[in-house]
Amino acid sequence: VVVLEAERSLGVHSSGRSAAHSHFGIGDAIVRQLTAASRDALLQPDAEGHAAAELQGALFVANEAMLPDLADLRARVTEHADPESVGEAELRELCPLLRIGDTGAVAGLYDRTALKLDADRMLQHAARGVRARGGQVITGAEVASIDRVGQEWIVGVRGGSEFKAPVIVNGAGAWADRIATLAGVPPVGLKPLRRTMIGVDHPVPASLPFTKTARDELYFLASGGALLASPVDEHPSAAIDAAPEEEDVAIAADRLERWTTVTVRRIAHCWAGLRTFAADRVPVVGWGEDGFFWLAGQGGIGLQTAPALAAAASALITDRTWPYAGIDPAALAPDRLINLRAS
Numbered sequence: 001v002v003v004l005e006a007e008r009s010l011g012v013h014s015s016g017r018s019a020a021h022s023h024f025g026i027g028d029a030i031v032r033q034l035t036a037a038s039r040d041a042l043l044q045p046d047a048e049g050h051a052a053a054e055l056q057g058a059l060f061v062a063n064e065a066m067l068p069d070l071a072d073l074r075a076r077v078t079e080h081a082d083p084e085s086v087g088e089a090e091l092r093e094l095c096p097l098l099r100i101g102d103t104g105a106v107a108g109l110y111d112r113t114a115l116k117l118d119a120d121r122m123l124q125h126a127a128r129g130v131r132a133r134g135g136q137v138i139t140g141a142e143v144a145s146i147d148r149v150g151q152e153w154i155v156g157v158r159g160g161s162e163f164k165a166p167v168i169v170n171g172a173g174a175w176a177d178r179i180a181t182l183a184g185v186p187p188v189g190l191k192p193l194r195r196t197m198i199g200v201d202h203p204v205p206a207s208l209p210f211t212k213t214a215r216d217e218l219y220f221l222a223s224g225g226a227l228l229a230s231p232v233d234e235h236p237s238a239a240i241d242a243a244p245e246e247e248d249v250a251i252a253a254d255r256l257e258r259w260t261t262v263t264v265r266r267i268a269h270c271w272a273g274l275r276t277f278a279a280d281r282v283p284v285v286g287w288g289e290d291g292f293f294w295l296a297g298q299g300g301i302g303l304q305t306a307p308a309l310a311a312a313a314s315a316l317i318t319d320r321t322w323p324y325a326g327i328d329p330a331a332l333a334p335d336r337l338i339n340l341r342a343s
């Protein structure tokens, strides 16, 4: 196995720009199943005794107008977790930063089993696993050409090196349709959407949950001692090195001030990343043309579903038993998107 990464290090794009939280309040039933199927692997300590995940509760909050959204969310989250419905007093206790009552949250849903992920640990652990089994991870290797010769792919890297393999796994995130086009394989119509994150100088209680409005407006969480927030924005983008727009940063700060008692005096840092979706917002895992395998369209759930998507991909590539009784592989297969576009 050879992993070719265009950048000088791993995690320069989406995987290094995420909020790195795992909860059941995102995506459809398939995404929730993949999220549930990934939990054990994420909580499993590595050889040094460190796991990629630790518990960090997810608190979904609603003002009066969002109460129906909170009820919908409850129905979805309870498929896999046992969240508690909480009122104003508990909200105040769980998330002391929140504005409560007339001007803020009036009700919430708390899943204490949600997870904070360590994206860097996940990437480095995966890269170590490849190397330990005799594979290579080569950075600074931008794939510039892909040709099929007989039963093999010839992959040309900018600068001259060439690699031959019977199978290509297309895990190029926002660039995955471009990689398919290089290989002469039909693209599946992936859409990268930009999302903004800000980091604010403000003390954060150690137990602060990942807190998200029931309708997509704001989420905030503690990460490495900092307070991060996102306006849950989605702006269509080309596949590029995404950068935050001033207006989105201002909206993030404004919403944080409206939903919490935090005064944003200084934005310590901000960034944007691409969440790349297929038309039905379900990941794309499966064979395209002969020897060309898709592992893309991971949208906003690529970290929390990574172990399950990897197990699904590996089963299909090596022709082993499909690991998930409850998930139809056809629901992840790229064909569904080509049929969807045709209809």
Ligand SMILES: Cc1cc2nc3c(=O)[nH]c(=O)nc-3n(C[C@H](O)[C@H](O)[C@H](O)COP(=O)(O)OP(=O)(O)OC[C@H]3O[C@@H](n4cnc5c(N)ncnc54)[C@H](O)[C@@H]3O)c2cc1C
Residues within 6 Å of the ligand: 004, 005, 006, 007, 011, 012, 013, 014, 015, 016, 017, 018, 019, 020, 021, 022, 141, 142, 143, 144, 171, 172, 173, 174, 175, 179, 195, 196, 197, 272, 273, 274, 275, 276, 295, 296, 297, 298, 299, 300, 301, 302, 303, 304, 305
């Ligand atoms: C702001 C934000 C918040 C998020 N929050 C969460 C969250 O809380 N939980 C969660 O599970 N997910 C979250 N996500 C989503 C998650 O980050 C993505 O689903 C996941 O990182 C996608 O991984 P990927 O490997 O497909 O893409 P990437 O990490 O972008 O990797 C694709 C790689 O392909 C490389 N590449 C492209 N073209 C070439 C080429 N020609 N040759 C060689 N290499 C190439 C790129 O350099 C890149 O490194 C969030 C994303 C963002 C942006």
